[in-house]
Amino acid sequence: MIRADLIVDGIGDLATLADGAIPRVGDAMTELGQLTGAALAADKGRFVFVGSTRVLEREVRLRPGGRRVDADGGSVVPGFVDAHTHVLFAGSRPTEATLKVRGATYAEIARHGGGLFSTVRATRAATEKSLLDEATRRLRGLARHGATTVEVKSGYELTPDGELRLLRLIPRLQRLTGLNLVPTFLGAHAIPPEYADRADAYVDLVVRTMLPAVAKANLARFCDVFCEPGFFTVEQSAKILRAASALGLRPKIHADEFVFSGGTRLAAEVGAASADHLLESRSRDWAALAAAGVTAVLLPVTPFASMVTKPGLGRAMVDEGVAVALGSDCSPNSWVESMPVVLAHAVYSARLTPAEALTAATVNAAHAVGEGGHAGMIALGRSADFALFDVPSVEHLGYRVDPVPVLVSRQGKPVPSR
Numbered sequence: 001m002i003r004a005d006l007i008v009d010g011i012g013d014l015a016t017l018a019d020g021a022i023p024r025v026g027d028a029m030t031e032l033g034q035l036t037g038a039a040l041a042a043d044k045g046r047f048v049f050v051g052s053t054r055v056l057e058r059e060v061r062l063r064p065g066g067r068r069v070d071a072d073g074g075s076v077v078p079g080f081v082d083a084h085t086h087v088l089f090a091g092s093r094p095t096e097a098t099l100k101v102r103g104a105t106y107a108e109i110a111r112h113g114g115g116l117f118s119t120v121r122a123t124r125a126a127t128e129k130s131l132l133d134e135a136t137r138r139l140r141g142l143a144r145h146g147a148t149t150v151e152v153k154s155g156y157e158l159t160p161d162g163e164l165r166l167l168r169l170i171p172r173l174q175r176l177t178g179l180n181l182v183p184t185f186l187g188a189h190a191i192p193p194e195y196a197d198r199a200d201a202y203v204d205l206v207v208r209t210m211l212p213a214v215a216k217a218n219l220a221r222f223c224d225v226f227c228e229p230g231f232f233t234v235e236q237s238a239k240i241l242r243a244a245s246a247l248g249l250r251p252k253i254h255a256d257e258f259v260f261s262g263g264t265r266l267a268a269e270v271g272a273a274s275a276d277h278l279l280e281s282r283s284r285d286w287a288a289l290a291a292a293g294v295t296a297v298l299l300p301v302t303p304f305a306s307m308v309t310k311p312g313l314g315r316a317m318v319d320e321g322v323a324v325a326l327g328s329d330c331s332p333n334s335w336v337e338s339m340p341v342v343l344a345h346a347v348y349s350a351r352l353t354p355a356e357a358l359t360a361a362t363v364n365a366a367h368a369v370g371e372g373g374h375a376g377m378i379a380l381g382r383s384a385d386f387a388l389f390d391v392p393s394v395e396h397l398g399y400r401v402d403p404v405p406v407l408v409s410r411q412g413k414p415v416p417s418r
């Protein structure tokens with residue numbers, strides 16, 4: 001007899017995403033491992049049963065004091081993996097929406113000292129307590145909407161001490177929120193104002209001072225670079241990412257978002273874990289991504305919030321055999337705390353099917369953050385991370401624009417509602 005401290009039965013549609021290649025590419029992105037009339041059980045934070053309600057009745061017993069949930073025909077999916085966020089910042093920039101409406105671009109707002117640079121000023125001035133409070137609120141928002149694993153980047157202090165300070169907050173945020181957080185060093189988010197005309201000197205600071213300190217203290221799994229004209233060139237990005245690789249941090253790249261500059265190609269050349277954004281990437285570079293095993297992380301709320309439209313990008317990439325994953329890009333520029341909303345944009349803008357979008361937000365996103373085989377699936381022995389939605393089938397995610405789960409479990413425990 002299997003003992004469980006959590007049982008969910010009466011599940012109308014359960015997407016396990018458990019069997020198959022990681023990451024999924026092409027047609028395999030529609031293989032969700034669905035079970036109908038299903039039940040699941042967890043004990044001490046891990047799945048101990050996934051199968052039919054009938055077998056559950058025979059094989060599983062609830063421990064005294066355990067919790068039984070009737071899904072009432074609802075649908076269960078693995079806890080979402082948000083493969084790309086900038087949640088660790090201070091302040092907000094609501095006036096920017098007005099500037100955008102009047103025609104200003106992200107890069108123009110940044111050039112005039114607003115945008116990202118106003119967030120750098122606010123973050124540098126913020127106390128650790130207020131940074132923890134603000135980021136915890138955003139992470140809990142993501143959790144309430146079903147995310148249980150979240151990548152978190154530094155990148156809003158742009159000094160050696162400041163970037164280390166931000167990275168050191170991530171394990172504390174993990175304890176405060178209970179979420180599985182994956183830290184990424186993004187010291188090369190922008191050239192800070194103190195180095196305005198000395199970009200190469202800042203690159204040297206990142207390579208010689210920041211990266212060795214991050215690696216020595218084991219504060220990040222990945223190193224990301226904002227590779228874009230006016231930020232970091234392909235050559236500067238390559239220098240940073242090669243230095244990171246040598247220190248054991250896997251590369252990620254913000255690539256070809258505003259204009260085409262070659263970041264996608266660089267991702268393939270340095271064997272990056274992921275190339276992210278890719279709005280202006282060229283299809284000839286996608287084959288290189290696929291061949292090098294680089295996951296394309298699409299952030300479909302960002303073009304929406306930046307008022308640019310690139311319909312069909314995800315569709316074309318899946319059709320080319322690229323492994324596609326999703327992230328929120330939650331930041332002061334595109335402030336979204338809901339992976340279901342990201343899925344809807346992935347469907348209606350990037351033009352993934354709902355099944356492909358679900359794969360991209362679970363197993364493939366887990367792969368993009370180094371959690372493949374651990375997160376993003378419902379399977380025996382894995383962390384009991386899942387979301388229950390009051391919808392009749394999992395295809396309603398991505399189809400409906402903003403569904404909210406009725407229960408989110410992280411390691412078998414409900415995530416706090418606030």
Ligand code: FE
Pocket residue numbers: 084086254329
């Ligand atoms: Fe980003």
